[in-house]
Amino acid sequence: MSRRLPSALEFEQSGTVVRARCHYCRKNDTMQSSGGRHRAPPEEAHKFFIHRGWTGLTGKKPACPACVSKFRAIKAREREEKAAMKEAGKTAGPVVDRVVQMRGEAGLPTPGVAEMSRSDRRKVFRAIDDAYSEDGGGYVGGETDHTVALSAGVPVCWVESIREEEFGPAVNExxxxxxxxxxxxxxxxxxxxxxxxxxxxxxxxxxxxxxxxxxxxxxxxxxxxxxxxxx
Ligand SMILES: [Zn+2]
Missing domain, CATH: 1.20.5 (Single alpha-helices involved in coiled-coils or other helix-helix interfaces)
Structure with a gap:
């Protein structure tokens, strides 16, 4: 403890009162010198405010006990959120697996994951057949694997594999x-x-x-x- 008053504290009323003002909420806190008419010793005043829960008294941003506990709560919440996100990261894998499973159950295509069923193969075949020229010229007009997959509502990789097996190269007119x-x-x-x-x-x-x-x-x-x- 120094012999001088910390920068955030000031003497008032000829030194019988020491005042602290919170940098954040501007609230005041005072200490009455026990000696009455005598100037309070600086180290005693410093201790007094520390015991009441003040921080940062020697710096430019003193904080009152209310603000200190508010900041501590914010910090604690941030730590909790970080920990929760870390935990969520660990469980992301199983969540993705579950989404794939749910899409499958709902009859939705899961590109690169699900195997084509017989009816899938027929559907893809018909879609390509509608868009592919019989005389081996490739797709008609500007059709591609992508346009066919899009209009049939199936993954592009399905169209690619059936087209390679059953039709021909991925060219178009x-x-x-x-x-x-x-x-x-x-x-x-x-x-x-x-x-x-x-x-x-x-x-x-x-x-x-x-x-x-x-x-x-x-x-x-x-x-x-x-x-x-x-x-
Ligand atoms: Zn405050």
């Missing part, structure tokens, strides 16, 4: 058409490139011819003498 378009465009681009090269070769030859013709003309002019130069 739209994709084939795009592929064909791309091939056409690529071919056109290659042709244009070739044409440009041919044109460049022709242009080079033509300019060579022109240069050659120019030289011959100059020689001719020279041979004809000054008269020709005046032409």
């Amino acid at each position: 739209d994709a084939r058409r795009l592929e064909a378009d791309l091939a056409t465009i690529t071919a056109k681009a290659r042709k244009a490139e070739e044409d440009a090269l041919a044109a460049a070769t022709l242009a080079e030859e033509a300019s060579k011819d022109a240069a050659e013709w120019g030289k011959r003309f100059s020689r001719l002019q020279a041979a004809m003498g000054p008269k020709a130069a005046r032409l």
